[in-house]
Amino acid sequence: MLRRIIFLLLLSILMTPISASLAAPPGASANDAKNVLTKIRWAVHTDAVTGAKRLRLVFDFTGPVKVNSSMLAVPVPSLILNLTGVVPGAGIGSNTKLDGTIADSINAVSNGKETRMKIDLPIMINDTDYKVFVLRKDPVTKRPDRIVVDINKPVLPANFHFTAGLKGKVIVLDPGHGGSDPGAIGPGKTMEKTITLAVSLKVKALLEKAGAKVIMTRQSDRDVYKPGDTAVEELSARASVANRNKADIFVDVHINSFVNPDVGGTATYYYEKTPYDLILAQTIQSNLIHDGGLENRGVHAANFYVLKHTVMPSVLAELAFISNPKEENLLNEPDFQQKMAQGIVKGIDDFFAQAAKMGGEQ
Numbered sequence: 588m589l590r591r592i593i594f595l596l597l598l599s600i601l602m603t604p605i606s607a608s609l610a611a612p613p614g615a616s617a618n619d620a621k622n623v624l625t626k627i628r629w630a631v632h633t634d635a636v637t638g639a640k641r642l643r644l645v646f647d648f649t650g651p652v653k654v655n656s657s658m659l660a661v662p663v664p665s666l667i668l669n670l671t672g673v674v675p676g677a678g679i680g681s682n683t684k685l686d687g688t689i690a691d692s693i694n695a696v697s698n699g700k701e702t703r704m705k706i707d708l709p710i711m712i713n714d715t716d717y718k719v720f721v722l723r724k725d726p727v728t729k730r731p732d733r734i735v736v737d738i739n740k741p742v743l744p745a746n747f748h749f750t751a752g753l754k755g756k757v758i759v760l761d762p763g764h765g766g767s768d769p770g771a772i773g774p775g776k777t778m779e780k781t782i783t784l785a786v787s788l789k790v791k792a793l794l795e796k797a798g799a800k801v802i803m804t805r806q807s808d809r810d811v812y813k814p815g816d817t818a819v820e821e822l823s824a825r826a827s828v829a830n831r832n833k834a835d836i837f838v839d840v841h842i843n844s845f846v847n848p849d850v851g852g853t854a855t856y857y858y859e860k861t862p863y864d865l866i867l868a869q870t871i872q873s874n875l876i877h878d879g880g881l882e883n884r885g886v887h888a889a890n891f892y893v894l895k896h897t898v899m900p901s902v903l904a905e906l907a908f909i910s911n912p913k914e915e916n917l918l919n920e921p922d923f924q925q926k927m928a929q930g931i932v933k934g935i936d937d938f939f940a941q942a943a944k945m946g947g948e949q
């Protein structure tokens with residue numbers, strides 16, 4: 588018994604400094620390893636003078652903290668904070684939803700020595716669009732050690748001074764799905780990804796003939812990010828093609844599907860982040876109905892990822908229903924594909940004409 592106590596005593600004397608020095612990351616003292624992230628708070632503030640919006644995140648710690656920050660572009664735009672010698676308290680920072688406009692969510696990953704906070708953003712921001720600062724414990728106000736992160740609401744890079752006409756416009760086309768993702772499949776086994784690509788290639792040819800510069804997220808049957816990726820990774824890769832290329836507009840082509848095979852028609856979706864998104868949806872929808880002749884299912888606001896995460900006016904058109912056998916047959920006909928492509932191109936042309944009147948030519 589006594590021998591066992593002496594052994595344990597000896598063991599604890601031997602182990603304490605060793606385990607502590609092992610746990611301490613390079614450059615940090617042993618005490619830092621016990622620093623716990625206890626709380627994350629956030630709020631959106633509006634500047635009283637400029638009206639600019641800013642998201643402020645405050646992290647509380649049990650001890651002094653060191654941080655370094657950087658931006659990451661893939662798989663989704665994110666701001667990374669590396670916290671040395673910090674562990675998150677139970678449940679702190681695991682997939683916390685943020686405001687959804689300035690930042691989407693925050694996630695903490697820790698290896699027991701270092702904690703990596705990943706703040707997912709709708710779009711890439713510049714180094715000047717965020718600030719990270721460290722505040723020491725304040726015995727007077729009883730505030731703990733903190734890190735404060737301010738992220739400015741991204742300012743749209745384009746000022747949308749649109750001119751009429753297609754010549755010289757940069758248009759990003761996104762043929763929905765592709766590669767490992769077939770999209771919806773019709774009763775006759777037609778795959779959505781095949782039709783969206785066929786129609787988009789026809790749109791591209793028509794736009795280029797009119798002098799526009801067209802960039803496609805994919806020009807063959809492939810995944811845009813990588814096979815078997817998550818939906819967010821794939822959609823983020825598509826949106827970033829448009830953002831990177833400073834497109835004037837972004838057009839996403841899809842085919843609808845429903846359990847009832849009798850349901851059919853055309854619908855166009857938009858997310859109102861600029862004064863132009865709705866107009867683009869309206870001009871494309873009305874030309875698709877005019878040229879394609881299917882039932883008009885209207886224009887609808889939607890919270891779709893690519894619409895929200897592209898900074899320019901963007902739409903998602905659901906050309907027809909692949910689940911409707913009649914429409915599935917039509918979708919396979921090159922003539923019908925050409926009519927739909929024409930409708931999209933006329934819609935884009937009408938859009939620039941209207942947008943120019945709205946303020947581009949002032």
Ligand SMILES: [Zn+2]
Pocket residue numbers: 763764770771779841842
């Ligand atoms: Zn789709």
